Amino acid sequence: MGEKLQFTELDQYLFGQGTHYDIYRKLGAHPTIQRRKKGVYFAVWAPNARSVSVVGEFNNWNTQANPMKKVGPIGVYETFIPGAKVGDLYKFYIIGYHGEELYKADPYGNEAELRPGTASRIADISDYKWKDTTWMKRRPEFDEIRDPMAIYEVHPGSWKKHEAKDEDDPGFYNYRELAHELAAYVKKMGYTHVELMGIAEHPFDGSWGYQVTGYYAPTSRYGSVQDFKYMIDYLHRNKIGVILDWVPAHFPKDAHGLANFDGTAVYEHEDPRQGEHPDWGTKIYNYGRPEVKNFLIANALYWIEECHVDGLRVDAVASMLYLDYGKKDGEWVANKYGDNKNLEAIEFFKHLNTVVLGRNHGTVMIAEESTAWPQVTGKAEDGGLGFSLKWNMGWMNDFLEYMKLDPYFRKDNHNKMTFSMTYAYSEKYVLVISHDEVVHLKCSMVNKMPGYPEEKIRNLKAAYAFMLFHPGKKLLFMGQEFGQLREWSEERELDWYLLNEKPHQDLQEFVKTLLHMYTKYPALYAGDNDPDGFEWINADDAYRSIFSLVRKSPTKRNNLLFIVNFTPVDRPDYRVGVPKKKQYKLIMNEHGLLEKPEVFKAEAQECDHREFSFDYPLPGYGVAVFTY
CATH class of the missing domain: 2.60.40.10 (Immunoglobulins)
Structure with a gap:
């Protein structure tokens, strides 16, 4: 009032x-x-x-x-x-x-x-009493370049469900219940952030929330706006950051929504060549119209300032940047220079990111951008788009292609795992294995892996370990951490019953160990954007499909040496070159943390083009992590 x-x-x-x-x-x-x-x-x-x-x-x-x-x-x-x-x-x-x-x-x-x-x-957004003062006071100190980010991507309606009371009851958790269950799980696992899909109001469950009709309304599927704020509040009090999926690229044509709002094109372009996505059957915003830009920028600020959200993952950025995205000749209109860049969308991003990040230090704007558009995370004043981070789709595609291969053929595709380092510092990246990779017959993560069930799990452990040691922030979609077998569907909860089986328990425990290691060792995150923070020991061992590398801490203490074997072949005579004549302490292998670390002394024996090295018997699908 x-x-x-x-x-x-x-x-x-x-x-x-x-x-x-x-x-x-x-x-x-x-x-x-x-x-x-x-x-x-x-x-x-x-x-x-x-x-x-x-x-x-x-x-x-x-x-x-x-x-x-x-x-x-x-x-x-x-x-x-x-x-x-x-x-x-x-x-x-x-x-x-x-x-x-x-x-x-x-x-x-x-x-x-x-x-x-x-x-x-009708809702009253002014009557929620926040209790996350400590988090909000500290938020401006967060630095996505220097601090760890391990993100758990969650679709709230299908993470967990209640028993349905009747056929009309979808069994959704309320935001408040979700807050408690999610905070406990995410803390136990070692994630630093959750990224929530499908929060803004949308008519159709099957759109997963990517066709929005209520940009300023948290979906009523899980409760009221107060319930939603409670969830953010509670996650913050448990030291968990919250990122929302945000969809400024398009909106659906539903009669009650924004399309043709007053009988004319208000939010969209009038010309269908500019105002419609033929593939998606949706409308494109008119980014040149001040009131429309205002609607979207104020909406980003609404979530961050009014609802205390810590960042937005901006969906389908490429579809906004290119006028001909998903269109054939004759279906789009060139800009004033005759090319396919959407000049108004570029200006929109610069304006959006400058205002949101300028007013809210310690928050992040993350671009889901699937092309090689330059300087997505460059400063707006230097011609960049001004995002904090960008999803690394190139890494993800190469990584998954490699992991799907029978181990016998991996030697011929070795560069798929090393190529990403040639452009690793061109943007500030998040490595992602998102919901998009486990739907539409692409298989769940564990079923992408070759071999028998037990081999699939061993492959996946090696894959996750490699992901963790590769520079970039991390994002995993829910269910991937314990080896969900079925593809994800928004209609049912995750297959939590799998955790009654030892292989799935082991995988979950292994991912938990990796995540806790990630936040414990600055070597794994503080130098993500510094070429001095990463060094290949051997990037060329294609015949044996073994990768060895070093992640260096900015303080020079607790550097990490990492070895991974992507074939089932044991290498009892394996030898690894090392940067210095030091002691190397084995703290983790493919089974998890070692109760008592084992010490290996480097000897003056040339290996991997280095003066010093030591022997380590590397098993099939072996993972070895040493500190020095």
Whole structure:
């Protein structure tokens, strides 16, 4: 509840410039008191509407009861409705430009009716009492270049489920239940962050949340906006960062959504060659329109500033940067220079990242960008896009191609595992094995691996160890840590029952050991973007499919030597070259941590083009980690 709300001349000016960064405090539905009456202030942008009114539970959905008044030339409509209250459902009833009748959900609504309902729900976003002060005070000190990031990618609706009460009950966990279960699991495993899919409201479960209709509303599938804030709060109190998937690339055509909002193209381009994705059947935002840019940038700030989220993973960046993305000749329009770069989207990213990161030190903006676009993580003032980090799709594709091969053929594809180091410092990377890799008949991670079940698990342990020692932040999709056998489906929970079987327990324990090792040793993260932090011992042992490398700590203490064998062949006579004549302490092998580390002394014997070396009997699919 607050002071009398109205859409002022200053609001109109800033919104028209695209710089009204807390516009969500004005547009939408806000409980307040006016002339001593409790009620709700409503405001909506519908520049080409003939008229707009609010319909809802408070007026029996009567289209005549609460007409809105147009304020200023920009096309914002406002009204105050006494007696409307938190929890009531509502929509905007719009007579469109061509006289059509439209019933639209609130683009700035903070809560929505549970699907299949499509109305917005009045919420009060100001009445949550945060308890994560310690986290928020320390957040500005977080530095994604220098600090560890091990991200657990989670789809909340299918991580865990309750027994369904009836066929209409999807068995979802509430945000509050999820907070407690997820925090306990993530802490135990050693992840530093969770990345949540499908949080913004969306009509269709099968879109996984990538076709958004309520950008300012955490989905009601798992509870209210207060429940959502509780989850973030609780994760923070358990020292876990929260990243959300965010989808500014496109939106669906659902009748209650943003498409054709007032009978004209408001949020999208009018020309279908600019305003539609033929492959996805969705609309493309008009990034050149200030009010549209404002809608999206303020939305990013809403999640980070109002909901305390620590970062956004921006989906489908490539589809925004290229005008011809997924399009044939004649289906797109070139820019003023005659090429395929979306100049307005480039400016949008620079503006977005500069504002979000400039106002919120210690947060991250992560690009899911699948091409070789230069300087995605370069500074905006130097011609970059200004992202903090970029998903390393090149590494992921090569890595998975290699791991799928029968070990016999890996020797001919050795460069797939080493090539990524030729461009490892061109951007600031996250190594990802995301939900996209375990759907659409691509197989689960464990079933991508060659061999019998036991061999698949050994392969996967070696693969995860290699991923951990390769420079870059880490992301694993839920279920991959214990060897989920089936592909992921949003319709069912993960196959947790597999943890009754020893191979899956062993894999989970191995991943846990790797993650705790990752956060313990600065050598594994502090030098991710420093060429001095990584060194191959032998990158060319293709015939035996063995890789050896060193990760160096910025303090020079607790450097790590790593060896991995990607064939089932034991190498009892294996010898490894080392950087210095020191003692090398074996702390972990393919079975996990050693209770008592074993010491190996380097001798003056040339190996791997180095003066010093030592013998280590390397088993098939062996993993060895030494500190020195």
